[in-house]
Amino acid sequence: MRLSNYFLPTLKEDPKEAEIASHKYMLRAGMIKQTSAGIYSWLPLGIKVLQKIENIVRDEQNKSGANEILMPTIQSADLWKESGRYDAYGKEMLRITDRHEREMLYGPTNEEMITDIVRSHVKSYRDLPQNLYHIQWKFRDEIRPRFGVMRGREFLMKDNYSFDLTYEDALYSYQKMYLAYLRTFTRMGLQAIPMAADTGPIGGDLSHEFIVLAETGESEVYVDKAWMQADTTGDGIDYGNKRQLGNYYKALSSIYAATDEKHDAANAPKDLITARGIEVGHIFYFGTKYSESMGAKVQDSNGKMVTLEMGSYGIGVSRLVGAIIEASHDENGIIWPEEVAPFSIGLMNLKPVDRACSEACDELYKKFTDAGLEVLYDDTDSGAGAKFANMDLIGLPWQVAIGPKSLEKGMVELKKRKTGEKHEVSIDAITEKLTGK
């Protein structure tokens, strides 16, 4: 992408409303624009990152065996009256009335709707297990939205719901998601630690929050130092191997990690780390809470009616954009992990009026693009200093700077954003170096 043909409204100064790094940088890098408290438009650079994250989440869900669906944002109040949550949910739920005076709502979550879908089509134990997910915008009318997309009112969430015949099967479904989550976050360059968590108003008795440690985290967390060495990548574990997965789950979940509400100082290990964390995912087993009230049942092999065992699993996709920045930035701007970076390379033409320089840049841009690299090419006539500063701000993993000085020697400058290391690389070797990295 040529910058001259892109929409990247960066800001030189910190917007006054932003307090934390991710919020500041998302605004300054032209990723988002606030339209109301906790509600944002996503600009080209922002949506690109959001979609990369979304695709990693989707890919890992698919690999775990879950099936993607899409449920609407607007729901009828009737379903929520059935489960009893229409009255229980409170003011976080945005209630709307349509032209026929029917009570509607903008969905804060989808347990009722998915239960309705499953109960109307799943009648036999042979149809189980089921695990369905969608990635959809939600709305929760938070008392106080803050920190940009980290606590928006409107947010993009991946949520899925498992349906099983027995508790043992449900536990297996739960463990699959536990693994899928670890893999998902690892792929984004994050270490997320699963912590024993409160089940809150959703109910149930088995729940983990996946928490990224960051100074600006919203809650206090307590983790065994052993987590710092633990294998949270789940390498080599097979979803289909129940015993292997169970052992992995057992091993990891026995290492102490707890949020504020669940922390028990008496049973905590000696090597305890107290830190702050950002919740990026949450998994629940809640049994028959919704299937019971909404009549989601199947016949088992004996012809007996059995109420479905359910779990639900959420990942805050839009929140992750902020969480990744919190975990990866410096005083100059964002430092994107390669996998979620909006572009992998920022190519800078340091002297556009110099014909040879511009030609070399155009040529290299074409070579990069042909090689399948995602490039943002700053071909504008702004000053060199401004170009460097902007590239640092938007945080692409690699910067390639071309100016007449180095070009005379047939060289370009390659900079790694994460470390700041700079190398002169010959213009003939640069493409290969970047594709082979």
Place this chain on the structure above:
RNA sequence: CGGAGUGUAGCGCAGCCUGGUAGCGCAUCUGCUUUGGGAGCAGAGGGCCGGGGGUUCGAAUCCCUCCACUCCGACCA
């Protein structure tokens, strides 16, 4: 919802106390010069001073009243 603030050009702010021609920096546009870490000079455009009501000869400024946004707290992916 309680407490504390802020709304003045696209962004960041001054002016308000003590009423009297609406300002500064950055950004934008034009021209020239520049071009390896947010360039220089010269010129230009851009405002219902958040909205409504009042006081006054006269209101960005004083009074009343809405609204929006931010921060702290209780609540949450």
